[in-house]
Amino acid sequence: MRIGIVVYSKTGNTLSAAKELRKELSNRGHDVSIERIETKGDPEKDPKIELKIAPLVEGYDALIFGSPVWAFRLCPVMSVYLKGIPSLAGRKVALFVTKELSWKWLGGGVAISKMRKLVVDKGGKVVSSGIIVWKKKTGASSEMPRIIKDLVDPFV
Numbered sequence: 001m002r003i004g005i006v007v008y009s010k011t012g013n014t015l016s017a018a019k020e021l022r023k024e025l026s027n028r029g030h031d032v033s034i035e036r037i038e039t040k041g042d043p044e045k046d047p048k049i050e051l052k053i054a055p056l057v058e059g060y061d062a063l064i065f066g067s068p069v070w071a072f073r074l075c076p077v078m079s080v081y082l083k084g085i086p087s088l089a090g091r092k093v094a095l096f097v098t099k100e101l102s103w104k105w106l107g108g109g110v111a112i113s114k115m116r117k118l119v120v121d122k123g124g125k126v127v128s129s130g131i132i133v134w135k136k137k138t139g140a141s142s143e144m145p146r147i148i149k150d151l152v153d154p155f156v
């Protein structure tokens with residue numbers, strides 16, 4: 001299966017998680033690409049978000065979208081991106097977010113729900129989702145391998 005992992009990652013954590021996902025999916029025989037969303041300005045400073053690079057979803061059989069949590073919500077860059085993509089009808093989609101604070105309910109669940117709604121609005125079929133806690137000092141939580149496995153298991 002040709003799988004696209006599309007991420008927004010400002011400081012690299014979400015991108016690192018995407019690389020782990022790519023490794024796991026490649027080991028299972030999938031053809032996997034990581035594509036990064038890029039903005040024109042700094043989305044932390046400028047509330048009007050414009051995308052410089054909005055990866056195309058058309059060439060993929062299945063997609064994984066990854067984003068950081070910002071201010072207890074989905075990072076708005078991912079919202080803007082998902083609103084702008086064409087139909088995902090008939091395609092399997094997995095979702096993940098990375099976040100700094102340990103408690104998943106502090107924004108992680110809200111962010112995943114928002115992504116799920118935006119993907120379902122485009123006709124995509126959400127098959128898995130995960131929240132990865134990533135600390136500045138200690139890196140990804142020890143739960144990451146299990147979360148990655150749960151994310152990729154439905155892609156057979």
Ligand SMILES: Cc1cc2nc3c(=O)[nH]c(=O)nc-3n(C[C@H](O)[C@H](O)[C@H](O)COP(=O)(O)O)c2cc1C
Binds near residue numbers: 011098
């Ligand atoms: C503007 C901003 C807001 C953030 N808000 C939250 C938050 O509400 N909850 C949380 O757990 N982490 C929050 N974080 C931390 C990021 O979600 C976390 O570091 C994430 O892994 C960053 O992903 P990236 O390295 O791919 O950009 C915030 C980071 C930034 C820059």
